[in-house]
Amino acid sequence: MKYAFLLLLSFNLYAQDPSLSFLTLDSALTNKSNSVVREELITVDVTKPSQMTTKRSRTITVLNDSGDDEVNSYLFYDDHTVIKNVELIIYDAFGKEIEHYKKRDFNDVSVADGFSLYTDNRRLYVNHIPKSYPYTATFISEVKSNTTAFLPRWYPIGGYASSTEKSVYTLFFDPENKPDFKKSNLESYNINVEEGASQITFTATMLPAISYENHAPRFISFAPQVMFGLKTFSLKGVMGNGASWNEFGSWMDEQLLKGTEELPAETISEINSLVTPEMSDIDKARVVYQYLQDKVRYINVSIGIGGWKPMPASEVDRLSYGDCKALTNYTKSLLKAVGVPSYYTVLYSDSSERDFTNDLVAMQGNHAILAIPDGEDFIWLECTSQDIPFGHVPNSNDNRDVLIVTEEGGKLVRTKTYETEDNLQANNAKILILDTGEIQASFNRVSKGLQYDNVYHLDRETRENQERYYKEKWDYINGVEVSEIVFDNNRTAVVFTENLKVISTNYTSFAGDNMLLALNVFNQLDYVPPRFKKRTREVEVSVGFTDVDTYDIVLPSGYTVDSLPSDVEIVNQFGSYTISAVLKEDASIEYTRKLVLNKGVYPPETYEEYRNFFKQIAKKDKSKILLTKN
Structure with missing residues (x-):
């Protein structure tokens, strides 16, 4: 009897889940793979336009050290986000649980990038160091937010050299506020879409790894993905509407830019003393741009809805610093003071050209610049640089569709293209x-x-x-x-x-x-x-x-x-x-x-x-x- 008890105890101590063993992996998924997503379950609930609950459970088998980064055992959050639950479970090669991290075991740090002066962004993460390969990790999280302007995109293949056994993404919504969605590159994969009155589910199975090839277009241009956008949404508690880019631009102008352009009377007088009535608008803009570059420097500010709402121009003027939004808005205010019109512009800034998705209205972009109308064209100003020449469009901003915010609303236009x-x-x-x-x-x-x-x-x-x-x-x-x-x-x-x-x-x-x-x-x-x-x-x-x-x-x-x-x-x-x-x-x-x-x-x-x-x-x-x- 004692022997039977010890045998049972030994079995329980070393019990393993056979389904997580690397031996059960299909060779089609391990071929040219550093990791395999065994099962990924994502549910996003936006039945209330002012609240989003995201639940994730992602189990991934890491085959070698090149696949460690695919575990993604971290969460970002801020004052408008509540992490209800987060766990990381580690299994050995045969599916035996060897580590179990709860929320209290995660490191909680500020997201400091060396350029940020104010930020309420934080990162919760586990620094797990694997002892051997292969191993399996299950990352579980539940997050609530009052921002529904950014619905999580679905990427059933996370990156190069990573395959997927199963990934399921379900979005719950109010039928009166049904989201738009854009599917890209799903045709060549085993992906099923089920639409209901109040939910939509995407299911992918047996997706092989994509190998990196030099001189190929950027990964997201050919990898399967789905992006979403609500017509009525919340940005950190500020309600918005965006049935069209024109309407979306009007909302940005009213809710994010309005009330941020006031300048001190002394600054208005100073900038006007530097221009003359005989100058063209472009010559005046040159003077303003030089004034900007001589006065301010770039520092990121990201608190509250600071990720999108510019710091007031008066504050930039007083402090002589700001982020891309603040400096763009400040330049716009200076130009307005000398009678030169300009448009606040949002874009994806990257050396690889990336357009705004024109047929899906949603919060997009990662940078702000300024557009000055010049006949049928625009002169573009990068306001974060103290040395880029007036009107020069660097490689990170050229030849892409961007959103300009005008008095009539938002418009998608293209930045300068170099021959x-x-x-x-x-x-x-x-x-x-x-x-x-x-x-x-x-x-x-x-x-x-x-x-x-x-x-x-x-x-x-x-x-x-x-x-x-x-x-x-x-x-x-x-x-x-x-x-x-x-x-x-x-x-x-x-x-x-x-x-x-x-x-x-x-x-x-x-x-x-x-x-x-x-x-x-x-x-x-x-x-x-x-x-x-x-x-x-x-x-x-x-x-x-x-x-x-x-x-x-x-x-x-x-x-x-x-x-x-x-x-x-x-x-x-x-x-x-x-x-x-x-x-x-x-x-x-x-x-x-x-x-x-x-x-x-x-x-x-x-x-x-x-x-x-x-x-x-x-x-x-x-x-x-x-x-x-x-």
């Missing part, structure tokens, strides 16, 4: 080759468009950092040193010019008495996209550009050119590449190179052509000529 020829880098150099293999060069580079973004920061760097930048850029030049650096940052034309004196004690190499010289001294492309056995994603070139190089290369005395390379011209759908080397009468070589890369999205089957294009360029850029010793 390939706009993003120009022109390199010119006079290069002297010595018989020791040393080079001495006067180098000039002019950058425009989005290529301006890559270099304009250099004139604010220390000399040490400037030299480090060039050594890293020209890491293929042995012993490179930059002895003189002169910059010209033309903020009006948005052109950055670099004038340098460059030396390298052993740029060339020797074959006996003869010398080997790479003609492309300052702009060698060495990147070749990786090979894929089977390409499945489209090829995206996110930024088009044009590089033009012209070098005058003076050869060392006592050497003659054995032969020059033939002219090269490569033209395809991705762009073009040409090089030419001409021996001039004074025995110098004029080397010219032009590379054009076209922005665009191309079919998957073109990837090898794209890769070969770069491969050819890299080979030609590194090619050398032989200088024969007389």
Whole structure:
């Protein structure tokens, strides 16, 4: 009897849930996966437009350390959010429970990002360190909020190299306030949708992992997802309506912007003293923008509905700081004071272009900028930067649909689009080759468009950092040193010019008495996209550009050119590449190179052509000529 009791006790201590064992996983889900979502249950209740209850239970098996981040054992909350419950349960490879974290075991910290002065955002998390792989984690949470402006989106595949056995998302709602929803990329997956009078349920099963592929569009552009929006909603207790973008913009203007634009009389007088009646609106705006950049700095402020409502312009004026909303609104107020109209604008700011979803009205975006009407177009102002030139649209804001808030309501418009020829880098150099293999060069580079973004920061760097930048850029030049650096940052034309004196004690190499010289001294492309056995994603070139190089290369005395390379011209759908080397009468070589890369999205089957294009360029850029010793 005693033996039976001990056996039963041993069984209970080491009992396991067979369904959570990694051995039960289908090979279709483990193939190319770092983690597998075993079961995900999400219920969102917005039957009251002023309250949202979200319940989640997510069980995931992590196969290796690359899948740890997919556990997502954390919650964000603020003063308008109540975490009713949160748990994390850890199981070993065979489904035996080994850890159970309750709410009291979670760390509770402020979300400080180094730029925030005020924030009521907090993070609740568990820092679980796995002892072995695979393991399984179940994360359970229940959260209540008085914000229904942001309904949780459904992503049945959370990211690259993560598969899903089952995911269910159910939304409960008031039939009088039925949410709109937008389905994207569901067609190729086993996903079922059931709609009722007061609820809608999405069920996904057996979704294989998506592998990362270089130069593919951003993940959310092709991954399955559903986003939602209520016509009547609450933003941290402030009720809103948004049946159309026009109506939504009117609500923003009335509830979020109204009453925030007042400026002190002294500031109004000061800013008006800097402009004259003869100035155009654009010239006045230039003056205002410079005033802004000289006066304020960016610091995030996020309390109450501060995530969306700007801090009053009078406070920005007094404190000389603010976040993107506050600084945009402050600039708008200054422009209004000198009689220049402008529109508060919300967008997704990211180096990967992301549009507002035009056929689903909901709270969107993560950044604010300002639009100044200029005929049929707009001049865009990034108000958080103290050094971006007036009207220059950086790569994080260009070519995307954004929401402008006008007196007539909201409108979706597109920000500036750069053409390939706009993003120009022109390199010119006079290069002297010595018989020791040393080079001495006067180098000039002019950058425009989005290529301006890559270099304009250099004139604010220390000399040490400037030299480090060039050594890293020209890491293929042995012993490179930059002895003189002169910059010209033309903020009006948005052109950055670099004038340098460059030396390298052993740029060339020797074959006996003869010398080997790479003609492309300052702009060698060495990147070749990786090979894929089977390409499945489209090829995206996110930024088009044009590089033009012209070098005058003076050869060392006592050497003659054995032969020059033939002219090269490569033209395809991705762009073009040409090089030419001409021996001039004074025995110098004029080397010219032009590379054009076209922005665009191309079919998957073109990837090898794209890769070969770069491969050819890299080979030609590194090619050398032989200088024969007389």
